[in-house]
Amino acid sequence: MTHERDPRPAEGAGRGPAPDPAPPPAPGAPTGPGPRAGSGTAGPSSGTASRTAGSAEGAVPPRAGEPLITAEGLVKHFPVLGGFPFRRQVGAVRAVDGVDLTVRAGETFGLVGESGCGKSTTGRLLARLLEPTAGRIRYRGRDITHASRKELTPVRPEIQMVFQDPYASLNPRQTVGTIVRSPLEVAGIEPPGGRERRVRELLETVGLNPEHYNRFPHEFSGGQRQRIGIARALALEPRLIVADEPVSALDVSIQAQVVNLLRRLQRDLGIAFLFIAHDLAVVRHVSQRVAVMYLGRIVEVGDRDSVYTGPRHPYTHALLSAVPEAATGVAAGREGPEGRPRKERIRLAGDVPSPVDPPSGCRFRTRCWKAREKCAAEVPPLVRAAGSREGHLTACHFPEEPSVTARAEDVVLDPALAAAEGSQDTAR
Amino acid sequence: MLRFLVRRSLGALVILLIISALTFFLFYSIPRDPALLACGKNCTPEALEVVRRNMGIDQPVPAQYWEYMTGILLGRDYAVGPCPAPCLGYSFVDNTPVWETILDRFPTTVSLAVGGAAVFLTVGLATGMLAAARRGTVVDKVLSSGSLVLSSMQIYFVGPLAIALFVYQLGWLSQPRYVELTEDPAGWFAGLLLPWCVLSIIFTANYTRMARSTMIEQLQEDHVRTARAKGMARRTVFFRHAWRGSLIPIVTIFGVDLGSLFGGAMITEFTFTLPGLGRLAVESVTNTNLPMLMGVMLFAATAIILCNIVVDAVYALIDPRVRLA
Amino acid sequence: MTIPTTPGREAAGPAPAAPGDGPFLSVTDLRVRFTTEDGPVRAVDGLSFTLERGRTLGIVGESGSGKSVTSLAILGLHDPRTTTVSGRIRLGGREVTGARERDLERLRGNTMSMIFQDPLTALSPYHTIGRQIAEPYRKHTGASKRAARERAVEMLAKVGIPRPRLRAGDYPHQFSGGMRQRAMIAMALVCDPGLLIADEPTTALDVTVQAQILDLLGELQQESGTAIVLITHDLGVVAGAADNILVMYAGRAVERGSAAEVLGAPRHPYTWGLLRSTPDLDSDPDEPLRPIPGTPPSLLAPPPGCPFHPRCAFPPRVAGGPGRCSAERPELPEGRGAACHLTADQQRAGWSAEAGRAGATGSASVPVPADGGADLLRKEGDR
Numbered sequence A: 001m002t003h004e005r006d007p008r009p010a011e012g013a014g015r016g017p018a019p020d021p022a023p024p025p026a027p028g029a030p031t032g033p034g035p036r037a038g039s040g041t042a043g044p045s046s047g048t049a050s051r052t053a054g055s056a057e058g059a060v061p062p063r064a065g066e067p068l069i070t071a072e073g074l075v076k077h078f079p080v081l082g083g084f085p086f087r088r089q090v091g092a093v094r095a096v097d098g099v100d101l102t103v104r105a106g107e108t109f110g111l112v113g114e115s116g117c118g119k120s121t122t123g124r125l126l127a128r129l130l131e132p133t134a135g136r137i138r139y140r141g142r143d144i145t146h147a148s149r150k151e152l153t154p155v156r157p158e159i160q161m162v163f164q165d166p167y168a169s170l171n172p173r174q175t176v177g178t179i180v181r182s183p184l185e186v187a188g189i190e191p192p193g194g195r196e197r198r199v200r201e202l203l204e205t206v207g208l209n210p211e212h213y214n215r216f217p218h219e220f221s222g223g224q225r226q227r228i229g230i231a232r233a234l235a236l237e238p239r240l241i242v243a244d245e246p247v248s249a250l251d252v253s254i255q256a257q258v259v260n261l262l263r264r265l266q267r268d269l270g271i272a273f274l275f276i277a278h279d280l281a282v283v284r285h286v287s288q289r290v291a292v293m294y295l296g297r298i299v300e301v302g303d304r305d306s307v308y309t310g311p312r313h314p315y316t317h318a319l320l321s322a323v324p325e326a327a328t329g330v331a332a333g334r335e336g337p338e339g340r341p342r343k344e345r346i347r348l349a350g351d352v353p354s355p356v357d358p359p360s361g362c363r364f365r366t367r368c369w370k371a372r373e374k375c376a377a378e379v380p381p382l383v384r385a386a387g388s389r390e391g392h393l394t395a396c397h398f399p400e401e402p403s404v405t406a407r408a409e410d411v412v413l414d415p416a417l418a419a420a421e422g423s424q425d426t427a428r
Numbered sequence B: 001m002l003r004f005l006v007r008r009s010l011g012a013l014v015i016l017l018i019i020s021a022l023t024f025f026l027f028y029s030i031p032r033d034p035a036l037l038a039c040g041k042n043c044t045p046e047a048l049e050v051v052r053r054n055m056g057i058d059q060p061v062p063a064q065y066w067e068y069m070t071g072i073l074l075g076r077d078y079a080v081g082p083c084p085a086p087c088l089g090y091s092f093v094d095n096t097p098v099w100e101t102i103l104d105r106f107p108t109t110v111s112l113a114v115g116g117a118a119v120f121l122t123v124g125l126a127t128g129m130l131a132a133a134r135r136g137t138v139v140d141k142v143l144s145s146g147s148l149v150l151s152s153m154q155i156y157f158v159g160p161l162a163i164a165l166f167v168y169q170l171g172w173l174s175q176p177r178y179v180e181l182t183e184d185p186a187g188w189f190a191g192l193l194l195p196w197c198v199l200s201i202i203f204t205a206n207y208t209r210m211a212r213s214t215m216i217e218q219l220q221e222d223h224v225r226t227a228r229a230k231g232m233a234r235r236t237v238f239f240r241h242a243w244r245g246s247l248i249p250i251v252t253i254f255g256v257d258l259g260s261l262f263g264g265a266m267i268t269e270f271t272f273t274l275p276g277l278g279r280l281a282v283e284s285v286t287n288t289n290l291p292m293l294m295g296v297m298l299f300a301a302t303a304i305i306l307c308n309i310v311v312d313a314v315y316a317l318i319d320p321r322v323r324l325a
Numbered sequence C: 001m002t003i004p005t006t007p008g009r010e011a012a013g014p015a016p017a018a019p020g021d022g023p024f025l026s027v028t029d030l031r032v033r034f035t036t037e038d039g040p041v042r043a044v045d046g047l048s049f050t051l052e053r054g055r056t057l058g059i060v061g062e063s064g065s066g067k068s069v070t071s072l073a074i075l076g077l078h079d080p081r082t083t084t085v086s087g088r089i090r091l092g093g094r095e096v097t098g099a100r101e102r103d104l105e106r107l108r109g110n111t112m113s114m115i116f117q118d119p120l121t122a123l124s125p126y127h128t129i130g131r132q133i134a135e136p137y138r139k140h141t142g143a144s145k146r147a148a149r150e151r152a153v154e155m156l157a158k159v160g161i162p163r164p165r166l167r168a169g170d171y172p173h174q175f176s177g178g179m180r181q182r183a184m185i186a187m188a189l190v191c192d193p194g195l196l197i198a199d200e201p202t203t204a205l206d207v208t209v210q211a212q213i214l215d216l217l218g219e220l221q222q223e224s225g226t227a228i229v230l231i232t233h234d235l236g237v238v239a240g241a242a243d244n245i246l247v248m249y250a251g252r253a254v255e256r257g258s259a260a261e262v263l264g265a266p267r268h269p270y271t272w273g274l275l276r277s278t279p280d281l282d283s284d285p286d287e288p289l290r291p292i293p294g295t296p297p298s299l300l301a302p303p304p305g306c307p308f309h310p311r312c313a314f315p316p317r318v319a320g321g322p323g324r325c326s327a328e329r330p331e332l333p334e335g336r337g338a339a340c341h342l343t344a345d346q347q348r349a350g351w352s353a354e355a356g357r358a359g360a361t362g363s364a365s366v367p368v369p370a371d372g373g374a375d376l377l378r379k380e381g382d383r
Helices: A044-051 A119-126 A176-187 A195-205 A210-214 A222-234 A252-269 A280-286 A304-309 A314-322 A373-377 A415-427 B002-028 B034-039 B045-055 B061-074 B098-133 B138-150 B155-169 B185-219 B222-229 B234-272 B277-286 B290-318 C007-011 C067-075 C101-107 C129-141 C145-158 C177-189 C207-224 C235-241 C259-264 C269-277 C323-327 C344-355 C373-382
Strands: A067-082 A088-104 A108-112 A134-139 A159-162 A240-244 A272-277 A289-294 A297-303 B076-078 B081-083 C025-036 C039-051 C056-060 C083-091 C112-115 C195-199 C227-232 C244-249 C252-258
Touching: A067 A119, A067 A272, A088 A108, A088 A119, A088 A272, A088 A289, A088 A297, A108 A119, A108 A252, A108 A280, A119 A159, A119 A240, A119 A272, A159 A222, A176 A195, A176 A210, A176 A222, A195 A210, A195 A222, A222 A240, A222 A252, A252 A272, A252 A280, A252 C269, A272 A280, A280 A304, A289 A304, A289 A314, A297 A304, A297 A314, A314 C207, A415 C207, B002 B061, B002 B290, B034 B045, B061 B076, B098 B138, B098 B185, B098 B234, B098 B277, B098 B290, B138 B185, B155 B185, B155 B234, B185 B234, B222 B234, B222 C112, B234 B277, B234 B290, B277 B290, C025 C067, C039 C067, C039 C083, C039 C244, C039 C252, C056 C067, C056 C235, C067 C083, C067 C112, C067 C195, C067 C227, C112 C177, C129 C145, C129 C177, C145 C177, C177 C207, C207 C227, C207 C235, C227 C235, C235 C259, C244 C259, C244 C269, C252 C259, C252 C269, C269 C344
Parallel strands: A108 A272, A108 A289, A159 A240, A240 A272, C056 C227, C056 C244, C112 C195, C195 C227
Antiparallel strands: A067 A088, A067 A134, A289 A297, B076 B081, C025 C039, C025 C083, C244 C252
């Protein structure tokens, strides 16, 4: 996957003045489309400066668009124990099985897929909460694949996580202030004006009342709790936030508030997001680039519009066609609304196969309507298919047309559905 | 299933080996010399040496342990006579084989423990489920608070009190005693009824509370609601759908409780002067009868480990999601 | 209640039991109250609707809107010690409210049945799939064990389980998520119920499986003419599957109409908010979503008047002044309509303005709140 690779030398890329034609921006200077000074009066420069003690790279913010974190051939296998008479590893859950991706500075990279596709594991690997089985992770050119606890110390503050369940990820016995302050304490950072002042700024940044500093998580609603989690992630002014299904547990109206907040943070603070979600519509609204995962591999990656309007992988087609939509779904999905072409209808059969024993070759072939012998024999590489836009890569031997409009005939692989529809047709 | 049994038996052997080594070295390195006690008042050094050899304690402790362990598997010869496998040695006190004495006393303890368990499982589960079914009513409150009071009744306190009341004062029950089940079933039952009840009081109280809470939890399960949504009658929902799930935590706790059940049985024996392993163990401690003590320990440990394997197998019977391997 | 059907579903052919011979399910002024330590919770507060055979009613609402409580009340599954249910529920001409438990048992799983959100927990882990499907069939039809088992296999085949005879002997944990929900559907439909309540039937499922299940429910309904109450938080799900929609907020119905009407020309400001804040695959993704400010009210102390007024931008436009929204509870009219004090014209014009459609008449009559995300966020934070 050479397209995604950082062409510049790995170590110290974008930092040294000589090899880099563009001068690195000064600390605290605008890095993204918006100014980085969005977090309150103290400004981010104070936090950035205080971090420099631990990390040399931290002094220089990456420029927008420069690769921030890169995974190459990333693999994570969880052992399956068994055997007789002594237990040993007899197999592996191949949760992530060869993932290449790059998140660029200041962008939101959406990672979508169904349950068990390995998207959450990928997120945890990149945040180095898990140790990869194989492959490489580079953060700003530095190899952190197997970095030790100590080696990770300067990197940790720059990569933060936000979790799905705001109820479970906040300690119910700590006040909001304590929760948001704890990363500062762990990192030993004393911002000018004091930690409490910084925490109050953070609360304001995420749209919470700073007066609520001394309240406990249970006094907040689900959406507000997720904001607390986001404030905590922001405390150390990270460069990358891995957000694992951050809005899935929230009601629609609240979900929209948090989605907008994340968009604003990305724009104003220039933070890059790895946004992991199963909801394609949500991912579309936050991401600039999107990758679709299936059974431990990325099957399609590219610019948002390219993937959503011109998908090439059959699985992406199936996913997009399955999204129920309030606006277009009226009329039972049989007729499009005025002025818009009807969307294709694809109904797959069955569920995702087990990641313990995935299909050979292309992993989607067991549910694909185009599968041929080649699909079982050869693993399709993630490459740019003929007719795809720049940077739009697809892992398929027989890519689909880049359009989501209706086909001449629906693709219905589900036997029960096909039978029921068949009987309806003959009855009529 | 076979794999499960083999694997667990192997594990059990390792555990028993560790237990035996620990207890052996602990017991046989105590400062009191059992030979000196056995030798009597007019003991000469020569006589002491003979006694030592007869007892099998003239060698260093590791060698003794080795002989002890091979004796269990192959049998061994003592000065007083041959000891066929499984040989746990000879009693220091009356020169009888330990194994025979244990076999002689074992049925009493088993009768007590099994009978007691039967009492507290049936009574405890029944009252607990009744309380759960009548949650919030007077029945529930009486059963819940009653079990709280009973759970603090210790055997050595309730035992003598019960004898005084039911045997001497009211004359409803006969004096606790042990009769072989095969000889006189009615006598066996009558003689053990009071010990069973006394042994099971605390257990019953605890199992009542536990059965109540697990049952209430089960009644709130989604699949129990599904059963009601299917139109199943309350009784069917209770006994067919909720009951099985409530057993799982109870079986878990029962496995943990096996040790205290044996312990309770031993205290009960002592309280009611029944000829079981518990009394044997206490006697052996007072007499420094090391082989006997060692034998009882090992025997009890084996019994508890075997029971635990059975308990784990019961899981698979209750819950099809559990696979034994 | 005359509601025009959506053209798509009509084209799919009429249901065997012709709609029109009176409602199969009618709920009138349903009120459900829970007694809690903090006081009474009015989970459902005066809900009325009707549903005909062969039709699907989508009940949409966020958590705490009372939609699931309603379904349990119809089945009579609430604990009478902590719950008071009042109002009238009639099913197939029979009174359900106040019925004896034994009579209710005869209806449940037989005339009315239900499928739940998470099929893994809703199916018993201790019995085989076949047995769980056969159980209500035996109870309600008195069939023999063998006949009930045959029926279970037949049902499994119908919902698309491959090798049904073999799989009937499996336990739920041996099924995948989608297959479990299929088995759940088989179990609910085994006695050919007149009413099926599906409470978030696809929320726990992946999107491709969700599409299969929704289509399957639709096809089975075509065959059997079952009336379906589809409860969900997802507007997209009702859009594809429901004939009529009831939008609930804080225990009350705030809008009702056909799917096309409610989603295409919504009348209630809450429905506008829901539609606006739902991300989709067509609108401009670079525009921020427009969320509803604030959070849903506590049902312990619901706001007086219209429950939505604290989050609503339109009270100033109401005839009679903004005080009316916090004082007077708006009624939901029969048939198509919304429980809102805005006039019908204002309601119609409101969505045109909300949706920002060019050329819509009177789009200027109701101002759209200038809601940059930040303003709204701050509003919530101050709360």
